[in-house]
Amino acid sequence: MNLSIMWDAVPKLLAGVPVTLQLVGLALLFGFALAAGVAWMRLSASKLLSRIAAGYVFVFRGTPLLVQIFLIYYGLGQFQAVRASIFWDILREPYWCGVIALTLNTAAYTSEMIRGGVQSVPHGQIEAARACGFSRLMVFRRIVAPIAVRQALPAYGNEIILMVKASSLASTITLLEITGIARRIISQSFAVFEVFIVAGAIYLLINFLITRLIRYAEWRVTPHLRRPA
Amino acid sequence: MNKTLASIAAGMALFAAASVVEAPAAHAQTKVRIATEGAYLPWNGMDASGKLIGFEIDLSAELCKRIGATCEVMAQDWDGIIPGLQSRKYDLIMAGMSITDERKQVISFAGPYATEPTVFAAMKGSPLLALNLPTTSVDMSEISPDEQKLIDQSAAAVKGKTVGVQVSTIQQNMVEQLMPGVEVRAYDKVDNMGLDLVSGRIDAIVADRSAIEGLIKAGEQNKDITKFGPAFSRGVLGEGVGIGLRKADTELQGKLDKAIKDATADGTITKLSTQWFGYDTSIK
Numbered sequence: 001m002n003l004s005i006m007w008d009a010v011p012k013l014l015a016g017v018p019v020t021l022q023l024v025g026l027a028l029l030f031g032f033a034l035a036a037g038v039a040w041m042r043l044s045a046s047k048l049l050s051r052i053a054a055g056y057v058f059v060f061r062g063t064p065l066l067v068q069i070f071l072i073y074y075g076l077g078q079f080q081a082v083r084a085s086i087f088w089d090i091l092r093e094p095y096w097c098g099v100i101a102l103t104l105n106t107a108a109y110t111s112e113m114i115r116g117g118v119q120s121v122p123h124g125q126i127e128a129a130r131a132c133g134f135s136r137l138m139v140f141r142r143i144v145a146p147i148a149v150r151q152a153l154p155a156y157g158n159e160i161i162l163m164v165k166a167s168s169l170a171s172t173i174t175l176l177e178i179t180g181i182a183r184r185i186i187s188q189s190f191a192v193f194e195v196f197i198v199a200g201a202i203y204l205l206i207n208f209l210i211t212r213l214i215r216y217a218e219w220r221v222t223p224h225l226r227r228p229a
Numbered sequence: 230m231n232k233t234l235a236s237i238a239a240g241m242a243l244f245a246a247a248s249v250v251e252a253p254a255a256h257a258q259t260k261v262r263i264a265t266e267g268a269y270l271p272w273n274g275m276d277a278s279g280k281l282i283g284f285e286i287d288l289s290a291e292l293c294k295r296i297g298a299t300c301e302v303m304a305q306d307w308d309g310i311i312p313g314l315q316s317r318k319y320d321l322i323m324a325g326m327s328i329t330d331e332r333k334q335v336i337s338f339a340g341p342y343a344t345e346p347t348v349f350a351a352m353k354g355s356p357l358l359a360l361n362l363p364t365t366s367v368d369m370s371e372i373s374p375d376e377q378k379l380i381d382q383s384a385a386a387v388k389g390k391t392v393g394v395q396v397s398t399i400q401q402n403m404v405e406q407l408m409p410g411v412e413v414r415a416y417d418k419v420d421n422m423g424l425d426l427v428s429g430r431i432d433a434i435v436a437d438r439s440a441i442e443g444l445i446k447a448g449e450q451n452k453d454i455t456k457f458g459p460a461f462s463r464g465v466l467g468e469g470v471g472i473g474l475r476k477a478d479t480e481l482q483g484k485l486d487k488a489i490k491d492a493t494a495d496g497t498i499t500k501l502s503t504q505w506f507g508y509d510t511s512i513k
Contacts (some may be wrong), residue, residue, distance in 0.1 A: 074421060077428030078450070092430045094414075174414045183308060184415060189399030190335045192312040 006194045011187055013199055016178040017206070023095075023167045023177060027102035028160065034103065035110035042115050053111065060108035066169050068105060073097040073173040098170035106163055113155045117148030152220045157214035161207050168203075178202055260299050261481075262319035263289050268418050270443045271505040272325035272470075275304070284505035285323040288342065291497055292472075295488035296481075307446050308396055308417060311336060314473060320481070322473030325437065326344060327399045329467040339485035341469030342498060342512040346460035347400055349383070349392075350441045351433045353453040360386050362458040369464025379459045382426040384408040386458070390432040399466045400435045406465050419444060423451055433457075439506055469506035469512055 042051035047152050061067065076082045076091055083092075090096045129139045171180035182199040186192050219226075241308040265273040267284055273283035280488045281302050293300035297499055305313050307324065307444040314322055314336060325484035346366060351357040362383060367376045388410040396399040414431055423444045425431050436443070438460065445454045473487055492498050 074424045074428075077424065077430065083428060089288065092428070094430075172417065174416060187308060187314075187401070187415070188313075188331065190311045190332075192309065 004196055005189055005191045006198050009182075009195050009198045012185060013178055013195075013202055015180055016098060016176060016181040017202065019175065019177040020164070020167050020206070023098055023102060023170055023175075024160075024163050026099045027106055027167075028163060030099070030103040031106035031110055034107035038107060038111035039114035039118065042111060043118060056061065057111060061112075065101065065105050065166055069098065069101040069169055069173060072101045072104075088090055089149045093171045094170075094175050097173060098161055098167075098175050101164065102167060102170070105166070106159060110156065111160055113152040113159070114148065116155075117150075117152035118144060120151045121147045146221070153214070153218050153221060157211070157218075160210055160214065162208055164203065164210065250390050259297070260301070261293065261321060262388065263300055263302045263321045263323055264305040264310055264313060264319040265289075265302055265322075266307045266310065266324040268307075268420065269325050269440060271439055272437075273323070284343075284501055284510075285325065285386070287501050288492075288498065288504070289321075289323050291492060291501070292485060292488045295491065296437065296484040298431070306417070311473065314475060317475075321485075324473075325440075325470055326473050327467035328469060328471040329399055329402070329465075332473070335476075336473045337478070337482055338471035338473055339482045340471030340489045341512050342471065342489045342493070343502060344469035344512055345437045345439055345510055346462045347403065347435060347466055348436045348438050348441060348456045348460050349387070349458045350426070350444075350454050350456045352429070353455050355432065355455075357386055357390070357433055358455055358457050361458075362386060364459060366460045366462065368462055369466060372464070380407060380461075383458050384411075387411050387433060391430070393425060393434040395419055395422065395440075396437060398436075400437075403461065403465050404435060409450045420447070423447070423454065426454060427451060439510075469489075 038053045039076060040056070041049040044050060072091075073094065082088060091100075125143055125147070126139055129143045134142065167177060168179035170177055171183055174180070176184065178199050182195050185195050189195070237442055265281060265283075267273055267275045267281055267334070269283075271284050273281065273285045276282050281304060286302055289300055289302055294359060302323075303319060305319070305324075310322055310324055310326075311332065322336075326332070328341055332338070349357075363379060365379065367379050369376070369380075372380070384407060387404075387408055389412075391412040391413050391414060392404055392408075393416055394404060396417060401413065401415060404413055414422075414425070416425070419436060419440050422431075422434050422436070426434050427450055434454075436444075438456070441454070445451050472489075474482055489498075493511050499509050502508070502510040
């Protein structure tokens with residue numbers, strides 16, 4: 001153990017935190033929007049839409065994220081048609097390939113959480129709301145959404161934490177986020193143990209803050225479970 | 230809150246305890262484990278069945294015979310190859326590893342047993358090729374004014390460009406130290422670097438001559454990869470390729486040094502090199 005290597009690594013690794021947070025943040029943002037669409041398709045009355053959504057979830061949940069990243073980054077770049085298309089401006093950048101892979105991956109998991117949340121809403125409550133003259137949108141906003149969010153939030157918190165850790169795989173496509181920088185420092189100092197301990201501690205700290213935020217969010221959406229003051 | 234902190238501390242302690250470095254084991258010189266990368270032909274690689282092949286695999290068999298040891302060669306990813314040696318997963322590294330001052334701070338080397346120039350490559354039609362840089366060799370151990378001019382010319386050519394290197398290689402050092410203003414992308418494997426050059430994500434790559442020639446020959450899609458500029462050697466690129474070993478293994482180092490010297494003198498290395506590279510990489 002070389003403490004001075006560890007100490008020197010701290011500022012260098014912290015410089016990778018913004019990239020990690022950006023990757024995760026953008027992927028969660030785009031991923032949630034996509035997941036909402038996929039969940040809507042999955043729950044729609046159309047068999048075709050439902051099948052397409054189920055197929056998407058099956059493929060992206062059933063294959064390793066590393067494989068997805070490689071296919072999107074190295075795989076797509078091999079086709080002349082892709083390189084000639086307007087998408088190449090985005091796909092040629094490792095950063096956007098990382099964001100796309102993480103987005104597609106998290107959207108598959110998140111859509112299932114949304115579906116589970118929506119389906120957990122008791123029919124009786126929807127019927128009661130309709131009977132009171134709520135419009136469909138109102139039913140969704142006042143009845144379905146609050147119950148579904150409450151139901152899905154713990155699982156979604158897990159997903160956020162998993163995403164922070166999964167973002168480390170972006171280092172395999174030359175991105176210099178926390179793990180990418182750690183690998184670069186190791187390539188110069190050969191101090192695997194020291195550098196990865198610091199990198200691990202940074203991930204731990206990020207996830208510590210995230211778990212706190214999730215716990216706060218859960219507290220906010222479950223007033224009925226709180227003891228009266 | 231205190232409880233949380235205590236649980237974090239306990240977790241960290243467990244983590245540290247689990248990874249205490251192994252105590253030094255007794256030396257068993259008769260059985261030697263050698264690590265290679267297995268993705269760097271003709272130095273070392275794998276055939277279709279996953280068997281390790283290459284110049285260094287054949288050379289290791291030859292050297293082991295000469296030091297009277299039985300050897301086992303195993304594949305190990307490049308970026309963990311020195312840490313693996315330190316943690317005693319194997320005893321020697323023969324993976325096209327150049328002897329550099331940086332590496333000598335953490336491990337020792339026997340040899341060098343071979344050397345190869347470093348060259349740049351770009352795709353046919355690239356403006357870099359149109360510059361028609363001289364292709365002379367540049368020995369950077371003592372840089373003459375003419376050679377300095379060549380280095381400066383090359384540096385000016387790649388300035389502002391995106392250049393691919395294999396992570397933790399002498400080429401990465403060379404670009405970062407001698408060629409400021411280059412956006413360096415570090416790849417885990419030479420093959421992946423080739424994929425990005427062909428797809429146009431990067432403007433140029435820099436690697437050992439044989440690695441680039443191997444890449445060009447690897448498939449139809451790579452046929453437009455073209456070498457350009459001077460052939461660099463020595464200086465920041467190190468003194469040649471040697472066998473990496475732990476600093477404590479001085480006896481083994483002595484034996485290997487002698488075996489390499491003998492194998493160089495009697496033409497064995499030249500023979501193996503011609504067989505794998507098509508030219509002589511032995512140390513003259």
